[in-house]
Amino acid sequence: MKPVASLIGLAGLLLLAPLGAGAAGKVSFTKDIVPVLRANCATCHLTGQEAGNLKLHPGAAYASLVKVASVESPLKRIEPGAPERSYLMHKLDGTHLDAGGMGDQMPFGADPLDEGTRNLIRRWISAGAPNN
Ligand code: HEC
Secondary structure, three states: OHHHHHHHHHHHHHHHHHHHHHHOOOOOHHHHHHHHHHHHOOOOOOOOOOOOOOOOOOOOHHHHHEOOEOOOOOOEOEOOOOHHHEHHHHHHHOOOOOOOOOOOOOOOOOOOOOHHHHHHHHHHHHOOOOOO
């Protein structure tokens, strides 16, 4: 009985390992995040002079977000390794008021980003928000 149980356990591990790697695969800022920001955010957040005071076009997004203090809340816009302490994530999830922030969920005036896209950004922040 015991060897069978461990065989089943092993099979489970072998099955889960590749799935786990897929779900936790590396997210690239340039390839995965920048296109989302360009398509959904940069139209408004372009020069940094607009409400929100941040630039989200490809050349400026990283420097405007990572470890930069939010203007609306006590949080950083992105706190590497901590999506729950990253104001940007709260603005995308619609939990920004609970996080001590203000204003509307982003993208302003449009449907929220789908859950898969938000989770991609969350994973990138969890991985330390690398400029990769
Ligand atoms: C239609 C214009 C518009 C679009 C599109 C838009 N925003 Fe905003 N954003 C605003 C305005 C206006 C504010 C300030 C008022 C508010 O928060 O509701 C703001 C504020 C913010 C803030 C708060 C900044 C801070 O330092 O506290 C963040 C973060 C943000 N936006 C991120 C995004 C992201 C990410 C996207 C794309 C998914 C996006 N926005 C799309 C108009 C927009």
